[in-house]
Amino acid sequence: MIGKGDRQHRAMGEGSGQGNSHGVGCVAGKAKSSWSAMSHLPQRFHDWFAARGWSPRDHQLAVLDHAAKGDSVLLVSPTGGGKTLAGFLPSLVELAQGAKRSGIHTLYVSPLKALAVDIARNLEAPVAEMGLPVSVETRTGDTPYAKRKRQREQPPDILITTPEQVSLLVADPGAAHMLRDLRCLILDELHSIVISKRGVLLSLALTRVATHAPQARRIGLSATVADPDALRAWLVPAGTTPAPLVLGQPGAPPSIRILKSVERVPWSGHSALYAIPEIYAEIKAARMTLVFVNTRSQAEMVFQSLWEANDDHLPIALHHGSLDVGQRRKVEAAMARGTLRAVVCTSTLDLGIDWGDVDLVIHVGAPKGSSRLLQRIGRSNHRLDAPSEALLVPSNRFEVLECEAARQAAKANAQDTQYPSVLKLDVLAQHILGRACAGPFAADALFAEVTGAWTYRNLSREDFDKCLDYVATGGYALRAYERYAKLKRQADGLLRLSHPRLAQSYRLNVGTIVEEEMLKVRLAHVKKRLGKRVVMGGRVLGELEEWFLSQLAVGDTFLFSGEVLRFEGLDEFGALATRTTSREPMIPSYAGGKFPLSTYLAERVREMLANPKVWVTLPPQVRDWLSLQRWKSVVPKANQMLVETFPRADKHYLVAYPFEGRLAHQSLGMLLTRRLERKGAQPLGFVASEYALVIWAVRDLSLLIGNGRLDLAALFDEDMLGDDLEAWLAESNLMKRTFRNAAIIGGLIERRQPGLEKTGRQMTVNTDLIYDVLRTHQPDHILLRAGWDDAADGLVDVHRLGAFLKRIRGQIVHRALDTVSPLAVPVLLEIGRESIYGEAHDALLAEAAGELVDEAMWLV
Amino acid sequence: MPFSPKPQANSSTRPCGLSRTHKIGLGGLEFLPDLSGALYAPDFKALLVADLHLEKGSSLARRGVHLPPYDTRESLRQLRAVIAAVKPERLIFLGDSFHDGEARQRIDAGDLSELRALTGDFPTIWIAGNHDPEPPEDIGGGIMGEVALGPVTLRHEPRALGDGELEIAGHLHPAASVAQRGHRIRCRCFVADTRRLIMPAFGSYTGALGISSAAFAGLFGDYHVWMLGARAIHRFPAGKVR
Structure with missing residues (x-):
């Protein structure tokens, strides 16, 4: 294994070519290699490995073995496993043998544009050192036209690119020429790409590649997933044998702690500000810390609080998707140089390049899913032999349970199940237009080609024809646009593009990522002119959602880019803001956690709740809270759903605890209030949290349930997913x-x-x-x-x-209470939280919260 | 799961209904705003409608943007619904009734006969707009540049007003927004002060322009807006909205 501090020789491309390692390499050590595979590795490669004191890993040789037979293969390996090299090795070996050919040999596809340059650079070392006759080039959205043109005329051996670029490549009339000798497709980060529409679009592009180059094998590279069989099937044409699976060597299990705070863990909310001093102490003790949070507003809040606690002037930075790209690059560079002590970041640093020598990952708020936690923990100590260090900081009491569940899941290396996205009609429409850009086509042939993708294997001809009609004329029953059709039928029956402008427009609009409408935020200067304030725009700080900025009035303050800014208005370029001395910003009110609680973790939380024996592992405050719940109401069994009803002030409340995540609860709330309305319960409103749902009404819900006028089983019946939905x-x-x-x-x-x-x-x-x-x-x-x-x-x-309603059939436990229960406090505190401005409301809330807690904690 | 939400009976994408509580006064006359964006002048039994933009859909279709070709049908349906509710005796369109000069050629036969039925049922005036400087002559009704309704002049584009001049215009597609409980709600609206009233656009594909945008600068003194909500019209003073 690699020696400590030997960063130069770290394996390239753990997961995604984490790349400030400076060479493509493999890890030295005792290799237990199979001889058949070794025989596929030429002497030149052996020598190159040996010269560095390395030797190939088993899974790298196994991939080589499959490749030599021309088979597709799925490599599943944890972060730090030398995955990317495993993907490239067969191509390098083949190219080294220098068979006479032309066109692209290997197409490498990664969802991260930023990685392309890095991967290419890392490939250069072995190519140069072994003197391989191999050309490597990148092609992304930023690649200049001249270079693309040259790539079309003189394709490189290895092209490193993104999914959208593959779609553009196959929509090019010269695609057949460029791809005719393609031997290999490497699909990196496959686990992440298949669950989105980008993956669906890529799967369609692959059907075109397969038509041009049926000989090309596919190598899928994936992090550990719960269900590799779905990926094995996804990777190869529908109806063929799923790609064989090669497993990488598992890494050392991570070491995960949960912050045992001396402070009171809040009842609700997501800010975790109570723990700032403790987080700061951890940062001080570590060399380099990544502080992950779930939303950008959390990042801003945590960053600002850390900055205020930063008595030692530690270099701490902020990194999230709204910040200006230049600023983000600066932070990344500083990390790579090792000049930072901590970075507060969102999912922008989940994947990709290993920017620095991180020795601690702090996760503020619950990670919401086991896979996400493992991915983020993997950012620390990027070596297989040493355990990654992580600290979880729950931001409220339910999150203590969730963090504990996540810790256990991560320890067991358990993954959440995420299903590949399939059969998207809008994506199909985009692909059909792209197909037309490449040249005239027959509808029958395209249908056969498209259904060759695993994602569209169940597409009906009727739906395909509807999509085709939609692309041509909009697909309207009123045939008004025949004369403006985008696709026209030629004399030979083939369909062709009606105007070259459409191909140009397709190229500009390709892709499935629909951004929120964003506006640039610029730092402005205010000058006094003739007694008037004149606002002048300055440098760009980043981008914010238009809907958020439209909420602001001139003079409102908000937290952005680590500063409290004063909104000065909009101009034709975006929003203008000035620095302010105010320390009490109106904070962007993004919804609490952006990611829904995974089904898998929810199940673990329910189990933990149901089993008082494991409560001893929880912090005392949380243990007391649950014990009181048991006293005052009931703690539901893992398969049950608890419903509590109680009066409070002049309203009547119903709290249900499905543990299915905010998204599902919100929908459930909408549907339940509709039903309660019909039953005459006169519901007034509802609020959903990650764990529970509260509905309040005019009528006495306990009474309605008690006298049978309201049947809970009927209320939660699955039929609500029909007409009501x-x-x-x-x-x-x-x-x-x-x-x-x-x-x-x-x-x-x-x-x-x-x-x-x-x-x-x-x-x-x-x-x-x-x-x-x-x-x-x-x-x-x-x-x-x-x-x-x-x-x-x-x-x-x-x-x-649907799965939830099925699960709780016959399993609803109802308690009619006199007052609010301890378990209900967090979700009740969410009421009214969606629009908090300034301090006055906070004070009110704190006051209200105090009352509520007292009420819930009374024993009799 | 097939998507087949049946639109409820009488549902229309834009509701209609004459306001019982709001009246907009101009030069001693009273005008009643309708939830659909039309305006009723009871003294003349006239229904005023601005910026229909008929055939906007097919206009864009020529450039390959295949929006649903039902906008004309929908706008006419809305119009029929308002007429049925308000029962006017005459119709006045304040310009930009047709999205472009070729709209007449593209209009669907069914929609065309509906349009002719309307002009047959009611005396109709088409005021010319910048989109339709020469509205089609073969659909019935008269074509004019401006119409005087007592002391008030109806025209498409608002103009600089002389002393004592009053006008009702369209053209600007006004919308206003109010903030409430952290949410900003934006709707089409009527805007008026004591001299001028600007109507919202009626057509089903017409967008809207915020009243704080430059196009409205200098047009109004102390004004109010009548915002078209989902179920009712809401009146706000200028200071409350933007």
């Missing part, structure tokens, strides 16, 4: 949002038009208006279906809700 969704803003995404991905609305870069704001017609009109006049339109599918999948969590 459909009726609610059709009117909700959620549908409008998913419809907008589908309209953009499906090409109804162009994000960018040739010659003028349009922003979302200037889009031709507001998609809400289109949604309304379409819903009234053609409710079965394909884009409405696409929007519906996405809403059901992503925003509403219909599948999870």
